[in-house]
Amino acid sequence: MRWLYDPARPQQTVTVKLLSVNWPLVALITTIAAVGFAMLYSAGNGSWHPWASRQTVRYAVAMLIMLAVAVVDIRLWMRVAYGFYAATMVLLIAVEVRGAIGMGAQRWIDLGVIQIQPSELMKIALVMVLARYFTNLPPEDIGDPLKLIVPAGLILVPAAMVLRQPDLGTATMLVLCGAAMFFLAGVRVWMFGVIIAAAGAIVPFAWHHLRDYQKNRILTFLNPERDPLGAGYHALQAKIAVGSGGIFGKGYLSGTQAHLSFLPERQTDFIFTIMAEEFGLVGGLLLLALYAVVFVYGYAIAFRSRSHFGRLLAFGITTNLFLYVFINVAMVIGLLPVVGVPLPLVSYGGTSMLTVMFGFGLLISVYVHRDVRFGRGDAEG
Secondary structure, eight states, rough: TTTHHHHHOOTTHHHHHHHHHHHHHHHHHHHHHHHHHHHHHHTTSSSSTTTTHHHHHHHHHHHHOOOOOOOOSSHHHTHHHHHHHHHHHHHHHHHHHEEETTTTTTEEEOOOSSSOOOHHHHHHHHHHHHHHHHHHHHHHHHHHHHHHHHHHHHHHHHHHHHHHHTTTHHHHHHHHHHHHHHHHHOOOOOHHHHHHHHHHHHHHHHHHHHHHHHHHHHHHHHHGGGGGTTTTTHHHHHHHHHHHTTTSSOOOTOOHHHHOOOTTTTTTTHHHHHHHHHHOOOOHHHHHHHHHHHHHHHHHHHHOSSHHHHHHHHHHHHHHHHHHHHHHHHHTSSSSSOOOOOOOTSOOOHHHHHHHHHHHHHHHHHHHHHOOOOOOHHHHO
């Protein structure tokens, strides 16, 4: 069909590429975001202010950014991967030097108009740079441990910097997403066994260097009742909110834990508990089902791409999104320690929204350019 993007005709207009966008996926993304607007309206006690109105504007801007990213030739994203990673590393260093402090952590750069959290951008930058590195790496070198030192450094250096902020949740996501990229690139399974064994050996050393509040989070995860009014308060109140919703929930705007301010950070990390309290198990599962369909779309796009870079990029972006959802939901229902990972498109947050939508833009770019074939030469052009 004429309106579909044809890789043999790179001069095709932006309009043609926009028509080639996976619009059902865009509609699904918008549906999840709309759920977020409704939950933020509830978190504001039935008011658009202060969270829902701002989130709506942010989503509108982020949607334009997503579509702009989607129509950019995927070969250009491959070429700029190293530069984008380097720029994000500079921002992480800037956080160390003069980052803004919020909620006890130094994670933001204050630009006056907005605050940027570089660790969120690093999640996307890491996927891009690893996708390019493994695209350029000959298949016979995947099994060479020496060839994996560079990509391992690309993961561990920013993860260590993020851990210093301190942000255990984001550092964990960087390591897990990086490990997934290694696996998808074809790194042998026995190497993961060696890494896991080495990680287990340094656990005592790592425990000694954790901050006191991070140790408390882990100990509280193992036994929340040890400090119900202190370190265990978040986890216990989240469980109460989720459990009190039952099967069908208490009804929209009728959740007591959030509206009576028992639930801290209800607009960000713990927003899923509002969903579970007001719409019950059914509502929570429906939201997770929407995410599951997005994951299916993402992995299907990866399998459909004819370029190795496109496949790795789509796999990495989708895996990163899965980690967002899994860690957040597991955290609020008590399966993981509280580590401060937002629920994508639903939790309140500017940098998180921008990062997630930028990632979706890259994913859709893979879809639009799925029939484009290219290799190492295109990255250098």
